[in-house]
Amino acid sequence: MDDFQLNISSAPLPKPPKKKVFVPREDPSAAAQAPQKHASRSARREQGNANGDRPTQYVPQAKAAAGAAAGAAPAPRKRDPTKGFVSSLFSGAGHEQVSVGLPVEDSLSSLTPAPAPAAADLASRPAGAFQDLGIMAPLAAQLERMKMLQPTGIQRTAIPAMLDQAKAAGDYVIKAQTGSGKTLAFLLPIIERLIRWERRQPADAKIDRTLGTMAVIVVPTRELALQIHKVLETLLRYTSASNKDSSREASETPLRHWMVPCCLIGGEKKKAEKARIRKGATFVVSTPGRLVDHLKTTEAFQLRNLSYFVMDEADRLQDMGFEKVVEEIHQLLHSRQTEERQAIAEKTGSAFKPMISNRIKKVLCSATMSPAAQALARMTLKNPDWIVPDGQDASADAESVSDTPTLLRQYVTFVPTKQRFVALVSLLYGLAVQAYNKSRMGAIGDHSALRSIKVIIFVATCDAVDFYHQVLSEAVERFRPQVAGPDGLLSADASEIELVRPTVYKLHGSMAQPDRHAQLNAFSAGAVNRPQVLLATDIVGRGIDIPNMTHIIQFDPPNEVGDYVHRIGRTARQNREGEAWLFLSPHEHEYVNVLTNRGLRLVEKKATAVLNHFCMTPKQARVAGYRPPSRVVEAVMNKLQFDFENGLSPAQMITTLAEKAFASHLRAYASHRPSERGIFNLKKLHMGHLAKTFGLQTAPTHIAQKQVQAATRSAAAVAAEEKKRKPDPNDPNEIKKRMYLMAKKIEMA
Numbered sequence: 001m002d003d004f005q006l007n008i009s010s011a012p013l014p015k016p017p018k019k020k021v022f023v024p025r026e027d028p029s030a031a032a033q034a035p036q037k038h039a040s041r042s043a044r045r046e047q048g049n050a051n052g053d054r055p056t057q058y059v060p061q062a063k064a065a066a067g068a069a070a071g072a073a074p075a076p077r078k079r080d081p082t083k084g085f086v087s088s089l090f091s092g093a094g095h096e097q098v099s100v101g102l103p104v105e106d107s108l109s110s111l112t113p114a115p116a117p118a119a120a121d122l123a124s125r126p127a128g129a130f131q132d133l134g135i136m137a138p139l140a141a142q143l144e145r146m147k148m149l150q151p152t153g154i155q156r157t158a159i160p161a162m163l164d165q166a167k168a169a170g171d172y173v174i175k176a177q178t179g180s181g182k183t184l185a186f187l188l189p190i191i192e193r194l195i196r197w198e199r200r201q202p203a204d205a206k207i208d209r210t211l212g213t214m215a216v217i218v219v220p221t222r223e224l225a226l227q228i229h230k231v232l233e234t235l236l237r238y239t240s241a242s243n244k245d246s247s248r249e250a251s252e253t254p255l256r257h258w259m260v261p262c263c264l265i266g267g268e269k270k271k272a273e274k275a276r277i278r279k280g281a282t283f284v285v286s287t288p289g290r291l292v293d294h295l296k297t298t299e300a301f302q303l304r305n306l307s308y309f310v311m312d313e314a315d316r317l318q319d320m321g322f323e324k325v326v327e328e329i330h331q332l333l334h335s336r337q338t339e340e341r342q343a344i345a346e347k348t349g350s351a352f353k354p355m356i357s358n359r360i361k362k363v364l365c366s367a368t369m370s371p372a373a374q375a376l377a378r379m380t381l382k383n384p385d386w387i388v389p390d391g392q393d394a395s396a397d398a399e400s401v402s403d404t405p406t407l408l409r410q411y412v413t414f415v416p417t418k419q420r421f422v423a424l425v426s427l428l429y430g431l432a433v434q435a436y437n438k439s440r441m442g443a444i445g446d447h448s449a450l451r452s453i454k455v456i457i458f459v460a461t462c463d464a465v466d467f468y469h470q471v472l473s474e475a476v477e478r479f480r481p482q483v484a485g486p487d488g489l490l491s492a493d494a495s496e497i498e499l500v501r502p503t504v505y506k507l508h509g510s511m512a513q514p515d516r517h518a519q520l521n522a523f524s525a526g527a528v529n530r531p532q533v534l535l536a537t538d539i540v541g542r543g544i545d546i547p548n549m550t551h552i553i554q555f556d557p558p559n560e561v562g563d564y565v566h567r568i569g570r571t572a573r574q575n576r577e578g579e580a581w582l583f584l585s586p587h588e589h590e591y592v593n594v595l596t597n598r599g600l601r602l603v604e605k606k607a608t609a610v611l612n613h614f615c616m617t618p619k620q621a622r623v624a625g626y627r628p629p630s631r632v633v634e635a636v637m638n639k640l641q642f643d644f645e646n647g648l649s650p651a652q653m654i655t656t657l658a659e660k661a662f663a664s665h666l667r668a669y670a671s672h673r674p675s676e677r678g679i680f681n682l683k684k685l686h687m688g689h690l691a692k693t694f695g696l697q698t699a700p701t702h703i704a705q706k707q708v709q710a711a712t713r714s715a716a717a718v719a720a721e722e723k724k725r726k727p728d729p730n731d732p733n734e735i736k737k738r739m740y741l742m743a744k745k746i747e748m749a
């Protein structure tokens with residue numbers, strides 16, 4: 001691959017010593033390679049058949065020309081005979097134009113003006129407004145330190161509602177768009193009620209860890225548990241008597257309490273967690289599996305005073321995998337609390353008096369409520385109070401997902417399957433250049449003042465995360481964005497390219513917990529003046545709050561519209577701007593209807609707009625309306641794909657990774673919801689083209705055939721099973737039946 005690396009130098013760009021262009025198969029210089037011809041042809045045919053395209057051989061023009069001039073075949077390059085060809089990314093099947101009726105833009109930059117910030121979500125109240133909602137001075141002072149001066153829309157409704165003594169017996173459903181501050185919306189009133197209880201007690205009574213756990217918060221991922229735990233730690237730091245600084249606010253209302261948060265998550269040492277529980281934890285934040293484990297095995301868990309059970313990302317918790325676990329948690333919390341209270345009553349001879357509430361109040365919280373989660377809310381919550389942001393209608397369609405952040409722009413681009421990789425690299429480069437050009441104005445010479453992009457790329461499987469992490473990490477080091485110069489292809493200005501080169505991180509559920517933690521922290525803290533890219537599965541799709549997120553790229557579409565909404569909600573949080581890009585292959589275009597039918601508003605970006613950007617220097621990209629010639633774009637993209645297929649990593653290692661990623665991609669593709677399998681149809685997926693997405697020159701047929709057969713078999717088996725047992729899993733009557741049974745069990749517990 002280094003043969004084809006171009007020199008990089010600062011402007012003015014020198015004439016390249018060798019021009020490199022793609023020479024098609026018919027080129028006389030290629031035809032002159034008589035001794036190689038037959039072997040090459042058969043290799044080419046093999047690839048051509050597998051990929052369904054006419055292959056193109058990449059030959060440096062200088063060598064070809066020299067060979068032709070000498071009247072002899074150019075000296076053959078030493079290489080693996082199965083490599084060295086790249087079928088053109090711009091010919092063959094898979095390029096059908098689709099029209100989906102969305103507004104279309106042919107430029108990377110947004111053509112529509114930025115929408116105005118949502119007035120409803122920006123509180124117009126002055127600082128101190130948290131106190132107006134009933135939050136006491138020490139807590140409000142801490143919020144001020146955390147730079148939270150005004151409550152958000154959902155906080156303005158949730159805090160008074162949850163503090164309202166008249167409604168204190170009921171449960172709550174909190175539904176508000178992503179990034180709107182739901183975490184504090186349920187944490188603040190819980191902390192406030194505990195502080196208020198303490199105020200009503202004689203001077204020697206206080207809340208501390210010996211009173212046991214007051215609130216349990218269960219969330220679907222470890223990362224989210226750690227995040228909420230951190231918010232709690234910060235909130236409680238200055239509002240606990242243990243902190244000397246709290247005496248500042250203590251003159252009027254001396255603080256006595258000492259509340260302790262504790263995080264219980266899979267992947268951590270259970271023994272250490274048991275020790276923490278034994279010491280006592282006022283708040284427990286946990287993932288479902290680990291919580292059940294401790295509820296069953298940790299005797300020291302004290303739940304007699306438990307007053308709140310919060311299910312954050314409630315609809316995800318009702319998903320297949322968690323539904324039963326959450327049900328079990330409900331039962332265990334109730335049974336353990338009852339046992340503990342009875343034991344105390346027997347010991348003391350009088351009924352146990354709980355601190356805040358006799359029953360455990362449940363709080364369901366999410367930006368989306370699937371039908372199953374709604375049914376659960378209706379059946380299991382007592383008099384649930386549906387809390388939505390100030391100014392919104394609580395009786396509106398609970399399943400609606402159209403309430404996405406106001407400053408979020410949603411784009412979809414239809415990229416032929418075989419161009420997916422080059423389009424991804426081009427988009428990353430284009431977005432980074434765009435950000436660099438935007439922030440460079442007024443910041444020339446001061447690179448610390450530049451603002452770059454922070455992107456999450458969602459892919460379907462852990463194997464794909466590993467593969468693209470490896471590939472993109474190398475790509476940014478080794479692929480030089482190339483542009484049209486007067487004499488062919490040139491590399492872009494090195495000093496500028498350095499500034500748009502991203503650091504790549506990865507996160508998926510099969511990584512060891514310390515690595516997960518380290519990667520997420522590094523990505524969150526990554527310098528804002530350099531592009532930061534995180535490759536991830538849906539593990540960071542929900543709840544995760546990363547500062548300065550600018551873009552979400554869904555390289556693989558999600559399994560559910562709910563997941564789409566949560567993924568895009570990682571950006572444009574708290575009234576900041578953000579962009580979400582969705583990649584679809586042309587044959588998947590009907591997925592757009594699935595999204596728009598649920599009220600989501602998208603704009604189509606032409607795939608050419610994405611590819612063009614890789615062929616422009618930052619300087620060229622600053623010229624309004626500049627477009628590189630299409631033949632240059634094609635040559636550059638074919639070269640990029642050629643390098644991708646031939647030049648990365650020790651060949652064996654990357655091939656193994658690629659084949660694994662290819663196989664698991666097929667499995668994931670086959671597991672789309674039954675209602676969407678007509679759109680994400682394995683039979684319509686071109687295996688050869690998909691192979692190119694993973695840098696494979698041909699589809700590993702043994703894998704492809706096996707996967708397609710298995711997927712078809714399992715799809716048929718699932719369909720037969722569903723027909724036999726459940727007429728339709730989304731049938732409201734079926735959901736009701738399931739939820740009724742679950743509610744009965746919980747009630748009995």
Ligand SMILES: Nc1ncnc2c1ncn2[C@@H]1O[C@H](COP(=O)(O)OP(=O)(O)OP(=O)(O)O)[C@@H](O)[C@H]1O
Nearest residue numbers: 148150151152178179180181182183367543545574
């Ligand atoms: N009143 C406030 N003022 C300023 N910033 C706030 C306020 N409340 C919350 N935030 C910040 O807003 C961001 C989003 O909050 P949070 O994570 O609670 O959103 P969310 O609604 O739970 O989002 P998601 O649905 O994605 O989980 C966080 O960085 C949080 O610190």
